[in-house]
Amino acid sequence: xxxxxxxxxKYPIVAATIVVLATVLMLEGAGQYAxxxxxxxIYVVGIIVWTAIxxxxxxxxxxFGLDILAVVxxxxxxxxxxxxxxxxxxxxxxxxxxxxxxxxxxxxxxxDALLKRAPQTAHxxxxxxxxxxxxxxxxxxxxxxxxxxIKPAEVVPVDGxxxxxxxxxxxxxxxxxxxxxxxxxxxxxxxxxxxxEQAVHLRATADAASxxxxxxxxxxQEAESAKAPTVRIADRFAxxxxxxxxxxxxxxxxxxGDPVRFAEVLxxxxxxPLLIAAPVAFMGGMSASARGGIIVKGGAxxxxxxxxxxxxxxxxxxxxxGEPELIRAITANGTDEDELLRLAASAEQYSSHVLAxxxxxxxxxxxxxxxxxxxxxxxxxxxxxxxxxxxxxVVGKLAFVQAVDPxxxxxxxxxxxxxxxxxxxxxxxGTLLLADALRDNAPATVDALRKLGLSEIAMLSGDNxxxxxxxxxxxxxxxxxxxxLPQDKVRLVSEMPGPTIMVGDGVNDAPVLAAADVGxxxxxxxxxxxxxxxxxxxxxxxxxxxxxxxxxxxxxYGVALQAIWIGIILSLGLMLIAAFGLIPAVIGALTQELxxxxxxxxxxxxxxxxxxxxxxxxxxxxxxxxxAPSRAS
Numbered sequence: 001x002x003x004x005x006x007x008x009x010k011y012p013i014v015a016a017t018i019v020v021l022a023t024v025l026m027l028e029g030a031g032q033y034a035x036x037x038x039x040x041x042i043y044v045v046g047i048i049v050w051t052a053i054x055x056x057x058x059x060x061x062x063x064f065g066l067d068i069l070a071v072v073x074x075x076x077x078x079x080x081x082x083x084x085x086x087x088x089x090x091x092x093x094x095x096x097x098x099x100x101x102x103x104x105x106x107x108x109x110x111x112d113a114l115l116k117r118a119p120q121t122a123h124x125x126x127x128x129x130x131x132x133x134x135x136x137x138x139x140x141x142x143x144x145x146x147x148x149x150i151k152p153a154e155v156v157p158v159d160g161x162x163x164x165x166x167x168x169x170x171x172x173x174x175x176x177x178x179x180x181x182x183x184x185x186x187x188x189x190x191x192x193x194x195x196x197e198q199a200v201h202l203r204a205t206a207d208a209a210s211x212x213x214x215x216x217x218x219x220x221q222e223a224e225s226a227k228a229p230t231v232r233i234a235d236r237f238a239x240x241x242x243x244x245x246x247x248x249x250x251x252x253x254x255x256x257g258d259p260v261r262f263a264e265v266l267x268x269x270x271x272x273p274l275l276i277a278a279p280v281a282f283m284g285g286m287s288a289s290a291r292g293g294i295i296v297k298g299g300a301x302x303x304x305x306x307x308x309x310x311x312x313x314x315x316x317x318x319x320x321x322g323e324p325e326l327i328r329a330i331t332a333n334g335t336d337e338d339e340l341l342r343l344a345a346s347a348e349q350y351s352s353h354v355l356a357x358x359x360x361x362x363x364x365x366x367x368x369x370x371x372x373x374x375x376x377x378x379x380x381x382x383x384x385x386x387x388x389x390x391x392x393x394v395v396g397k398l399a400f401v402q403a404v405d406p407x408x409x410x411x412x413x414x415x416x417x418x419x420x421x422x423x424x425x426x427x428x429x430g431t432l433l434l435a436d437a438l439r440d441n442a443p444a445t446v447d448a449l450r451k452l453g454l455s456e457i458a459m460l461s462g463d464n465x466x467x468x469x470x471x472x473x474x475x476x477x478x479x480x481x482x483x484x485l486p487q488d489k490v491r492l493v494s495e496m497p498g499p500t501i502m503v504g505d506g507v508n509d510a511p512v513l514a515a516a517d518v519g520x521x522x523x524x525x526x527x528x529x530x531x532x533x534x535x536x537x538x539x540x541x542x543x544x545x546x547x548x549x550x551x552x553x554x555x556x557y558g559v560a561l562q563a564i565w566i567g568i569i570l571s572l573g574l575m576l577i578a579a580f581g582l583i584p585a586v587i588g589a590l591t592q593e594l595x596x597x598x599x600x601x602x603x604x605x606x607x608x609x610x611x612x613x614x615x616x617x618x619x620x621x622x623x624x625x626x627x628a629p630s631r632a633s
Contacts, residue, residue: 013047013094021087040083047090048074069242073266076249077585080260085267085585092593119157119191123149128163128201139208146204156193160202161186170194241568245269245575252579261581267588268574268595276596277563281603285556288609293540294549295523301535304518305553310496311454311546312489312512314504315461315468316418318522319442319475319543322354322505324418324434326362330411331430340430342368344422347393350376351384355420358434359395383420394423401428418467441544442475448547452554456496460489460512490515503546520546548609555610559603567599 020043027036052071070093077086119139125147126133134149139157142148147163150156156169168180171193180196183189189202249265282299289296296302313319329337345363348356350373363370373386373393383396394404401408401421408421408428420432439445446457458479461468465482472480481492489512493500502509502516505523513519513534521534522541538545574595578588 011094014091016043017087017091017094021084021091024084024087037081037083040087041078044074044078044083044086044090048078051093069245069266069269072246073263073269076259076263076266077589080263080585082260082263082267082585085263085589088586088589089267092589092596119155122146122157123151125149125201142204143207144204148202148204150195150200150202152195152197152199154195156189156191156195156202158191158204158208159206160189160191160204162189162200163203164198164200167198167200168196170196237564237568241269244572248572248575248579256581258581260585261579264578264581264583264585264588265575267585268571268578268583268592277567277599277603278560280600281556281560281563281606284559284604284606285552285609288556288607289536289549289552292545292548292552292609293538293542294545294552295537295539296549296552297535297537299556301518302553302556304499304535305501305550306557308454308499308501308518308550308553310456310458310498311449311501311503311550312458312460312493312496312516313475313477314489314502314509315459315463315471316436317354317505318503319459320436320438320471322436324355324358324436326358326432327417327435328433329430330433332409332428333430335424335429337430338366338368340422340424341366341432342370343388343391343393343424343429344395344420344432346370346373346388347376347384347386347395349373350386351378351395354436355418355434356384356395358436359420359432362432391425395420397421404428413464413466414470417470418463436471438471438474439543441542445544445547446476448544449550452547452550454501454550458492458496460484460492460502486511501546501550503543520549552609555608556606559606563599563603566602567595570595570598 020039024036024040027033027039048071051074055068055071070089074086074089077083077089121136122139122142124135124137124142126135128147132147142158148157148160150167162183162185164185166182166184167189168182169189171181171190188205191208245266249262249269252265253259253262279299282302285302286296286299289302296305316322316324326341329341331337331340341359341363345360345368348359349370360370371389373388376384376386378384379396379400382400383394385392385394387393394401398408398410398419398421401423404423404426405428408423411419411431411433413419413433417433417435420434422429422432449457456479457477458481459468459472459475459477461480461482462484463482465480468480468482472478481488484492486509489502489509493502493512493516499517501518501520502512503520503522504513505521509521513521518536519534520536520538522543523534523537523539536549538549571592574583574588574591577583583591
């Protein structure tokens with residue numbers, strides 16, 4: 001009963017129509033035909049006026065929709081005395097909103113699941129002592145440095161560092177890894193991970209807004225609020241469908257000489273399949289994407305993915321793992337190798353680029369003690385400078401270091417290698433050679449994109465041309481542009497045949513992600529700026545998800561169009577039958593409900609996202625997360 005009461009309160013027109021229809025039927029059963037006819041007529045006329053006012057407002061705003069068919073059908077049925085059929089049309093139209101809401105809830109179940117799973121409360125400990133007090137507080141009030149208790153079967157509320165000796169987490173919602181992952185003390189734990197059966201302690205390293213899962217939630221909320229391009233799709237069919245429907249009804253009236261025939265045809269021409277099926281399909285596509293670790297910000301993005309002709313990739317952290325390893329240190333001007341690496345790593349502590357992480361990891365692996373720096377400054381796309389132990393250290397691209405010492409020299413690179421130049425106290429001190437491996441499934445992903453119909457695939461990299469060429473060759477990409485600045489990437493993407501897709505990560509990719517028709521951000525590493533600029537965010541560290549996004553876009557757009565055509569073809573077929581007087585108005589109005597249901601059920605096929613055979617990179621997905629890059633890559 002409560003559900004029925006909630007339904008009737010939420011949809012008052014449906015409730016009123018049911019009451020009126022039941023009243024009219026009871027009056028007819030009692031032989032009070034005239035009273036029933038007047039009640040139905042007055043009610044339907046009121047609905048016609050209310051609908052017509054909204055229709056006129058839309059027309060004045062330049063939007064010719066499908067309401068005219070509904071208005072004419074109700075008016076015609078009332079005029080010829082088919083008031084029961086007119087009431088059924090009203091019930092069908094008002095019930096269409098409820099039907100759409102139900103279908104939408106089915107279509108967005110995976111998006112809603114992410115929202116409902118978001119933790120609302122955190123448990124803050126007063127200290128790390130055994131008798132510490134626990135205070136519950138809203139997750140938004142947690143700040144970096146707080147000591148938190150994560151109870152069994154609870155979702156980690158913010159990013160943090162594990163303090164307990166060992167803990168097991170389910171990270172499937174973040175990485176796609178289905179098996180539980182064991183972490184030890186000192187390892188980073190991302191918000192959104194599900195704790196197992198043992199309570200653990202965590203030191204927060206970020207507030208809620210800056211944490212991984214909360215950023216995913218923000219993206220999901222943005223996706224749910226984005227308007228799908230269903231109005232445009234419906235508009236493509238609105239005028240011709242209206243004209244054809246009125247023409248069939250008019251010809252049937254003219255040939256038969258019976259105005260009832262006009263009403264019998266139009267009750268089958270109601271536009272619910274056009275208005276509901278497409279939105280349901282797009283919401284289903286967004287839900288299928290979320291289930292696969294892909295957040296799509298609106299139906300318009302799915303349509304653009306479906307129609308894309310070209311795609312460009314960033315290199316480091318996108319086609320490659322973004323985890324470069326030191327291959328060799330080449331010293332110059334008498335610099336000691338360990339000192340070169342130590343000072344470079346000390347300066348790189350103030351950079352968020354993946355190359356910086358590789359340099360720091362290499363120094364620590366050698367047991368070198370890093371020193372704090374002062375006057376640190378990172379120049380986006382170039383490098384970083386800092387004063388370390390009283391010495392001015394400049395680390396970055398060769399051109400960046402040559403601005404300090406023109407004598408800095410390039411070193412020969414083997415395929416897949418990149419270099420980091422270093423100057424100390426204004427003098428060239430040497431070069432570090434690093435290599436970043438191509439993702440295992442990158443070649444298969446590129447091949448899949450070609451099979452999906454993308455005519456041009458390119459790599460746009462800030463790295464040197466030789467390194468970019470080597471990695472692109474391994475990936476199967478022939479169009480390669482290296483040594484690019486962010487503005488160069490924007491220009492090159494604009495010159496590609498559209499609609500265009502750009503896949504990247506890091507702050508320096510934000511401009512080109514925003515400039516492309518569809519920007520896809522590899523957001524698993526917390527690349528906030530890139531994620532905000534992008535239309536699609538991949539929350540699992542897997543490049544094949546870019547191809548999967550295109551695949552889902554094509555499937556969803558196809559299902560939306562097919563659902564519309566199913567509704568149109570069934571309606572036209574039934575209208576032609578009704579034109580010969582074979583379908584009474586009341587039966588026709590009820591039959592149209594089945595047409596609506598058929599179109600909507602077909603639209604829900606978008607929930608599957610299509611059957612995918614794309615390669616995944618499970619090893620990358622389960623790899624520990626690291627900061628997002630910001631220097632050119």
